[in-house]
Amino acid sequence: MPETIPAENLNLEIIKSRSVKGITSLVTRSVAIQLISALGFLLLTIFLGLNEVGVFIAVTEVIGILGYFSDIGLASALIQKKDQPTLSDLRTTFTIQQSLVSMLIFLSLGLSPLVKSYFHLTNEGINLLYALLAGFFLASLKTIPSVQLERTLKFNKLAFVEVLETIVFYTTAVVLAVLGAGIKSYTVAVLARGIVGLITLYIISPWQIGLGFSLPAIKKLLKFGIPYQTNTFLAVLKDRITNLLLFRIIGSEGIAILGWAQTWSQKPLRLIMDNVTKITFPSLSRLQGRPHELKKGLEKSIFYTVSTTFPILVIFSLVASQLVLIIPRYQKWEPGLLPLYVFLFSAAWASVSTPLTTALNAIGKIKLTFYMMIMWTILTLGLTPFLAFKYGYLGAVLASFIISFTSIVPVIVIRRYIPFDLKKTLIFPTLTSLALFIILFMVTRITSGLPAVFGTLLLAGMVYPPLMIIINGESVKTDIKNFFSRLNDHRV
Numbered sequence: 001m002p003e004t005i006p007a008e009n010l011n012l013e014i015i016k017s018r019s020v021k022g023i024t025s026l027v028t029r030s031v032a033i034q035l036i037s038a039l040g041f042l043l044l045t046i047f048l049g050l051n052e053v054g055v056f057i058a059v060t061e062v063i064g065i066l067g068y069f070s071d072i073g074l075a076s077a078l079i080q081k082k083d084q085p086t087l088s089d090l091r092t093t094f095t096i097q098q099s100l101v102s103m104l105i106f107l108s109l110g111l112s113p114l115v116k117s118y119f120h121l122t123n124e125g126i127n128l129l130y131a132l133l134a135g136f137f138l139a140s141l142k143t144i145p146s147v148q149l150e151r152t153l154k155f156n157k158l159a160f161v162e163v164l165e166t167i168v169f170y171t172t173a174v175v176l177a178v179l180g181a182g183i184k185s186y187t188v189a190v191l192a193r194g195i196v197g198l199i200t201l202y203i204i205s206p207w208q209i210g211l212g213f214s215l216p217a218i219k220k221l222l223k224f225g226i227p228y229q230t231n232t233f234l235a236v237l238k239d240r241i242t243n244l245l246l247f248r249i250i251g252s253e254g255i256a257i258l259g260w261a262q263t264w265s266q267k268p269l270r271l272i273m274d275n276v277t278k279i280t281f282p283s284l285s286r287l288q289g290r291p292h293e294l295k296k297g298l299e300k301s302i303f304y305t306v307s308t309t310f311p312i313l314v315i316f317s318l319v320a321s322q323l324v325l326i327i328p329r330y331q332k333w334e335p336g337l338l339p340l341y342v343f344l345f346s347a348a349w350a351s352v353s354t355p356l357t358t359a360l361n362a363i364g365k366i367k368l369t370f371y372m373m374i375m376w377t378i379l380t381l382g383l384t385p386f387l388a389f390k391y392g393y394l395g396a397v398l399a400s401f402i403i404s405f406t407s408i409v410p411v412i413v414i415r416r417y418i419p420f421d422l423k424k425t426l427i428f429p430t431l432t433s434l435a436l437f438i439i440l441f442m443v444t445r446i447t448s449g450l451p452a453v454f455g456t457l458l459l460a461g462m463v464y465p466p467l468m469i470i471i472n473g474e475s476v477k478t479d480i481k482n483f484f485s486r487l488n489d490h491r492v
Contacts, residue, residue, distance in 0.1 A: 028159065033166045034271045040170025041263060046329050047177040048185070054252030056186050057259040058119050059129050061240045062108075085151070090144050091212035098211075101140040105133050119247065124183040131187040138194035145205035157204045161197055169193040238377040245385050246396060254393040261336040261397075264320070265343035268312035273351050276305045277358045284362035291418075298359050298418050302352065302425040309351040310433035311464050313344050318437075318444050319453045326449050339397045346404040352426065353407035356414045368413055379403050432467045439463055 045053060108115075108129075116126055149158050169189045176185035247255050284297055320341075324334050357369045380403060387395030411422070443459055444452050 032163045034267055036166050036170055040174055043174045044177055050253040050256040052183050054256035055125050057255055058247050061243045091210050094144055095211045095213055097140055108133055128183055128187045131190045135190045135194040138198045141198055142201050144207050145201045149205050161201050164200055165193045165197040168196045238380040242380055242384050246388055249388045250393045257336045258393050260333050261339035261343050265340055265347050268309050269347050272308045273305050273354055276301055277355055284359055295418050295420055299420045299425050301355050305351055305355050307429040311436050313348050314433055314437045315460055317344050318440050319456050322452050342397045342401045346400050349404040349407035353410045356410040360414055372409055435467055436464050
């Protein structure tokens with residue numbers, strides 16, 4: 001059995017071509033996933049009550065916290081590693097991760113009575129917790145196959161698995177919700193998604209599964225993994241634990257309103273930013289030591305993230321109120337409109353800051369992102385529960401609005417290491433989106449209901465591409481030509 005996993009020679013042109021193809025695959029996947037999940041979430045929030053949605057969100061946060069402790073950053077270290085990982089690296093990572101996952105599952109089962117009491121769960125709620133724990137275990141088994149695909153930038157295969165999982169989850173959940181299954185809809189859907197996803201990924205990306213432990217391997221991986229996972233721990237404190245505290249302050253219905261607004265506001269980020277970030281981390285990691293190419297890669301990443309995310313946020317902000325009013329049984333979510341507008345504003349900032357912190361991680365400046373995460377964690381834990389206690393769920397919204405302005409910090413920090421062109425990457429796309437907002441806003445003042453929704457979507461598709469070319473110049477045309485050239489490169 002070979003000790004070293006066969007490596008591929010990823011020269012600069014292959015990295016560029018696979019990055020383009022990877023982005024294309026991931027964006028195509030995201031369009032499919034977000035359309036399916038948006039329709040599924042829409043239907044679920046029609047047929048399920050606020051309390052049922054709130055319980056699912058809260059229990060899912062518990063499993064998200066467990067996810068932090070299950071990895072200690074080893075998977076990210078394998079992706080970032082300059083040299084090709086050995087079989088010993090893979091098996092060491094797998095062994096440590098499965099040991100941690102098993103301990104966490106047994107601990108969670110022991111603490112389930114406390115979880116039941118904290119969230120006031122029914123027996124159906126506890127069964128949902130058990131299903132999410134099973135899904136957590138199944139997801140942990142997919143780590144190594146996913147790492148292998150990400151290191152070689154073969155994101156099209158990952159895309160297929162994620163689309164399939166999304167179809168299985170929402171089809172199962174919606175059918176059961178329509179039949180009146182309530183929380184059971186989520187329980188069965190979580191199990192179905194986990195089983196189908198695991199089997200499919202191992203067919204696509206098999207590996208010589210086995211247990212092992214190498215002290216030299218673990219030392220090298222933990223050098224990057226521990227700082228990286230410390231940042232993740234702060235993110236857990238900042239987001240998930242904050243949400244658990246909010247559950248006690250504003251209740252399941254308040255959490256449902258915030259969760260509804262956050263879910264819709266995050267759709268553009270899940271559609272665009274997550275995919276670009278997934279490409280950016282391994283791609284920029286491969287470009288370490290090539291400053292000029294690194295700078296160009298970061299500029300393209302930010303420019304097209306912002307240029308695609310901002311207009312979608314604009315469209316969401318203009319059609320949201322119309323959809324709430326025209327969809328039967330959906331008026332119950334009207335209190336979530338104001339939070340939605342604020343979260344869309346925060347999402348715009350996040351579409352800028354997240355690729356930048358990812359780039360810092362890719363070039364090994366993990367301590368800087370750690371310090372920034374400390375800042376965001378202190379602000380979130382300090383402001384959100386305090387303002388929520390005073391003003392209810394609107395207090396949490398106010399905290400999000402205040403904290404979003406700190407996203408300017410990564411822009412300042414990273415330019416010390418990668419002096420990217422701020423005007424070209426941020427200002428021009430912002431002006432384009434502002435012009436789009438003004439045009440679409442006038443349409444919504446003229447009409448309402450379904451005509452306003454369809455008119456906004458149609459006009460956005462007709463107006464935004466010319467605006468991009470007019471405001472951003474010939475560079476967009478050149479990038480489009482290069483994009484299709486690399487997309488059709490049959491060497492990779």
